[in-house]
Each structure stands twice: as structure tokens, then as C-alpha cells.
Amino acid sequence: MRALVFHGPGDVRLDDVPRPEPGPGDVLVQVEVALTDGTDLKAYRRGHPVLLGPPPSPFGHEFAGVDVETGRRIVAPNSAPCGACPPCRRGQETLCEYLFPLLNGAYAEFILVPERIASRNLLPVPDGLPAELAAMVEPLACALHGIERAGVESGQTVAVLGVGPIGLMLCAAARDAGAQVVAVGGRPERRELAREFGAETGDGSGADVVIEAAGTEEAWRQAVELVRPGGTVLFFGGLPRSTAVTVDAYRLHYEELTLRGAFHHAPRHVRAALVFLASGAAPWERLVTHRVGLEGVVPLFEDPPRDLLKAAVLP
Numbered sequence: 001m002r003a004l005v006f007h008g009p010g011d012v013r014l015d016d017v018p019r020p021e022p023g024p025g026d027v028l029v030q031v032e033v034a035l036t037d038g039t040d041l042k043a044y045r046r047g048h049p050v051l052l053g054p055p056p057s058p059f060g061h062e063f064a065g066v067d068v069e070t071g072r073r074i075v076a077p078n079s080a081p082c083g084a085c086p087p088c089r090r091g092q093e094t095l096c097e098y099l100f101p102l103l104n105g106a107y108a109e110f111i112l113v114p115e116r117i118a119s120r121n122l123l124p125v126p127d128g129l130p131a132e133l134a135a136m137v138e139p140l141a142c143a144l145h146g147i148e149r150a151g152v153e154s155g156q157t158v159a160v161l162g163v164g165p166i167g168l169m170l171c172a173a174a175r176d177a178g179a180q181v182v183a184v185g186g187r188p189e190r191r192e193l194a195r196e197f198g199a200e201t202g203d204g205s206g207a208d209v210v211i212e213a214a215g216t217e218e219a220w221r222q223a224v225e226l227v228r229p230g231g232t233v234l235f236f237g238g239l240p241r242s243t244a245v246t247v248d249a250y251r252l253h254y255e256e257l258t259l260r261g262a263f264h265h266a267p268r269h270v271r272a273a274l275v276f277l278a279s280g281a282a283p284w285e286r287l288v289t290h291r292v293g294l295e296g297v298v299p300l301f302e303d304p305p306r307d308l309l310k311a312a313v314l315p
């Protein structure tokens with residue numbers, strides 16, 4: 001089968017590889033659509049210690065497709081917690097000791113969902129939900145986990161820094177939680193789109209909760225500056241390992257800031273995300289701005305179009 005394979009930073013090739021053979025409990029999926037996302041773009045440019053294993057590595061992690069054996073339309077995220085290790089027993093499933101390796105290989109004709117994921121996190125696609133929307137279940141699950149981690153409550157003001165696909169998903173999720181949402185930054189057309197995802201635009205200063213979703217050091221610092229005394233900052237966008245960010249100790253201590261990180265998702269977020277997508281509560285289809293074949297992914301990552309949010313990859 002044809003599959004995009006990560007051979008190293010900036011070196012992704014369309015290779016001919018054997019179709020995976022399912023073992024007991026594994027589910028072989030014919031990929032209907034895979035979606036590009038910012039994490040894959042980062043991984044393409046500089047490699048990714050968490051997302052990808054040692055090269056050559058399968059690539060792409062957002063997908064929806066058809067279970068080859070049953071013909072069911074299914075979707076699955078890129079991991080499942082074990083449910084038995086100490087973090088899982090504490091309810092911190094995103095810190096599961098057996099979360100890795102994450103599932104990759106969505107930029108291919110077929111992907112094998114291993115038993116550990118298929119048994120806990122593989123879901124049927126609701127009737128009528130297009131595959132390219134169902135494939136958003138993984139990033140939206142991350143956004144829902146982020147809103148949970150930030151402790152967003154009805155009536156709060158939530159500022160979201162960064163209006164990429166994940167920022168827009170965070171806007172929709174915070175709005176759905178009853179918050180007044182302010183999208184910060186971005187070009188005029190992105191700010192306009194943020195309105196459709198439930199956000200007003202503004203500078204975000206004095207917000208009860210500030211969510212960093214730009215994945216830059218500058219945005220991490222800005223998030224701490226913007227939050228009100230007693231407020232919460234959620235660091236959603238990951239930075240390269242060993243990055244150090246300084247925090248104003250006065251604000252942290254005398255203004256009792258709460259600083260939290262958020263990573264990944266748990267099965268309950270995956271289930272909720274799929275329902276949220278099927279609800280049509282936000283114009284999710286606006287997040288897919290491009291459609292390409294497997295051969296179109298590298299050119300897209302080499303020179304991302306200005307208006308790219310997510311590309312649907314049709315193998």
C-alpha cells in the first residue's frame with residue numbers, strides 16, 4: 001500500500017509498504033480521510049520525540065475510515081490509557097505510563113488500530129457525520145480535556161491565544177461550557193472565523209482564564225500577563241523540550257495565579273468530542289480548508305498556504 005513515511009525532519013516520503021496484518025483484537029482500517037494538523041507540521045520540520053517513534057516512522061494521526069472486517073465506519077484517536085497503572089488509577093489517564101507509542105500512520109491507504117486502542121477508544125461514526133469531521137475527534141478531545149483542566153465555569157471570561165484549528169476548537173468548547181470567550185490575536189479573517197466558533201475578539205486582558213494555544217514562548221509569557229489576579233492560565237501548546245519560560249514571581253505569589261498544563265485526552269473526552277462534532281453546534285467544516293492526495297502533503301508542509309487550517313488527505 002502507499003503510505004507517507006517520516007524518515008527524518010524535512011524528509012517524508014511516499015513509500016510502498018506492506019499492508020499491516022491485524023493480530024487478535026487489532027482493527028485494520030481503510031482510511032477514508034486523514035487530517036493534517038499543527039503537530040504533524042511541527043514534527044515534519046523538527047521531528048517529534050513524543051508523537052513519532054524513531055525513524056522511519058508511520059506518519060499522520062487524525063483519521064476516520066472503514067473497519068475492513070466489518071465494513072463499519074469508525075474513528076479512533078491515537079492512544080488509549082491502560083486503566084491500571086498508578087496515574088490511571090488516580091484518574092489522570094493522560095499521564096498513563098503505557099500511553100506510548102502513540103498511533104501514527106494515518107497518511108496511508110490503511111492503518112492498523114492496535115488492540116489496546118481498539119478495545120477502549122474505537123467508536124462508530126454517527127450516521128450522517130462526514131468522515132472529515134469525524135476525523136477531528138482527536139484534536140477536539142484534546143480541547144475538551146484542556147477546558148476541563150482549566151476549570152472553565154459558566155459565566156467566566158476565557159481568553160484564547162491563537163486562532164488556529166485548535167484555538168477555534170477551544171473557543172467552541174469554552175463557549176459550550178458557558179463562558180464568554182475572547183479570541184486574541186490572528187489576522188482579521190481568522191478573528192472573523194472565531195466569531196463563528198462562539199468567540200468575541202479582544203485583547204483578553206483581565207480574563208478569568210487564559211488559554212495559550214499558539215505554541216510559542218511569547219504566547220506563554222503573554223498568557224501570564226493577561227490573566228486577572230486569582231485567575232488560571234492553561235498552557236495548551238507544547239514547546240520544545242528544555243524550553244524555559246520565566247514567570248513574574250510577584251504575580252504568581254501575590255496575585256495567586258494558577259498555572260496549569262494540559263496534554264492529550266482521555267476516553268471520556270474522545271466520546272464527548274464525537275458527540276460535539278455530530279451536534280453541529282459549531283461550523284466544524286470551516287476548519288477543513290484544503291483537500292489533497294497523499295502526494296500533496298509534503299508540498300503543503302513545505303510551504304503552508306496562508307489560509308491553511310486543516311487539509312483533508314484522501315489516500
Ligand SMILES: [Zn+2]
Pocket residue numbers: 081082083084085086087088095096097098099
Ligand atoms: Zn495507565
